Amino acid sequence: MTEKPLISIEALARRYPRHGGGETTVFEDVWLPIAKGEFICLIGHSGCGKTTILNVLAGLDQPSAGVVIVDGREIAGPSLDRAVIFQGHSLLPWMSVMGNVAFAVNSRRPDWSKDRVRAHCQKYIDVVHLTGSEHKKPAELSGGMKQRVGIARALAIEPKMLLMDEPFSALDALTRGSLQDEVRRICTETEQTVFMITHDVDEAMLLADKIVLMTNGPHAKIAEIVENTLPKDRSRTNIHKHANYYALRNHLLDFLVTRSKAFTAESGANGYDPKKPPIVRPGARPVAVETGPPEPGHAVSA
Template sequence: MVKSTLHSASLYSKKATESEFLKIENLMKAYPTPDGGAFVVLDNVSLDVQEDEFVSLIGHSGCGKSTLLKIVAGLERATSGLVTLEGKEIRKPGCDRMMVFQHYSLLPWLTVRENVRLAVDEVLEGLSSSEKARIVNEHLAMVNLTAAANKYPDEISGGMKQRVGIARALAIRPKMLLMDEPFGALDALTRGKLQKQVLDIWESHRQAVMMVTHDVDEAIYMSDRIVMMTNGPSAQIGEILEVPFSRPRDRQQLRESPEYYDLRNHALSFLDHYFNSDEE
């Protein structure tokens, strides 16, 4: 039996009541239309994320997943509602939240090491040069890029570029990591390896993670909870699934578990329902 938590006035799980880290309350996001009206992307979205929790957002294209992520990042403002991190309202980007995009966003004229060092210099400016170098080297080693440290972005693969982005995000020690389909541009083999690598890093340096994905298997493998969005416009949280598997996770063992397929089928049925309702 799949354990799901429906979107309701009660909090989504016992874990979510323990403390407040990221809190999204009654969030609504709308854009003005040429006729003077409003196009509502997200409507009445409420969610809590704990300080060491890995949460995935999943839903069909246009349901506002990336918009929600950008609001948490401070790249966009909500039309109404409140988003707070440790009790402080999020109004703009900050180094306590770092974003990893699907497309790598590396500066092509800087080496791998320099791309990571740029972020460290900007945020951890009070540290000595030797301490900054130590942090950069530590995070390059974390993502297995020490040997490629002096290469330029056009000299490395897509998977390596994404690892640079992850190292850069983690090197400034954010409280929360935001990932917008971070593996979406990768081939299947590279994608699987990088998923495991990110999980290994997260296991040793726990922090809050919110990840947008279209991949149900990826969400189950990586997440503590899966937030499933209804279709837009006026998208809402339709259902939240708690992923019951212990960590660290072994992908092969998961796929041998009947519970894995119950959870997977439940998520796919939810998505199929909204896909089919779109066609009607």
């Protein structure tokens, strides 16, 4: 990364007091630059501190060490520059779709008139395909529609960083797939910077520009950063047809199943530097091309 990152996670650590004395270090020495417009997915086993890192980015938790810099300023608490979409929709049940989105916009733009706020909210309600449902209350909406309201509300405040904590995990497969497509379309069109936690390898491959792999906790670190080698115009219906699909998927699964457990023991021998975790680009192996029968006197490799 040559240009200055929009977000810089530097030497981040989180420790908790241990019963009986001492401390438990969930993660430590986490370094990660995020460029403007990048979609980052963080993957790792339970206990490696994924949600805690997201909460620190949101300003909802304080690190034990290290800092997070956003657009040149250190995070010191929650801010409307950072919007969070949680696993649950977190809507205000007594407000309509329009009311929930407008509540966030009014907080961000207190000087705007009611008409301007309504027009701005309508733009993002339309973006998530909820046109016609503006006056419905959350109790009248399906689970997928509620998450769409949450996405519209987050995008409507036009944050510098969108944080998502497994926002589709509680939805059925069809609804989840539809929302994944919507989020990819919206974030690509708006060049929204996104930091997302997921346990779903296929979801990360579809959405992310880079997939960050965490080692197992305690003392978790970033093991490597995987650049997505699939085409930018990928979709759920064609992602499996690309040559790099299985190479990328197998690399991610191999880390989660095998390499994450052995990483700590092997990192010293590999010259691992947590400040500069390795960047890898898994790709399909080239296919041998038949060029005709071998010339006389030339051996054929097995």
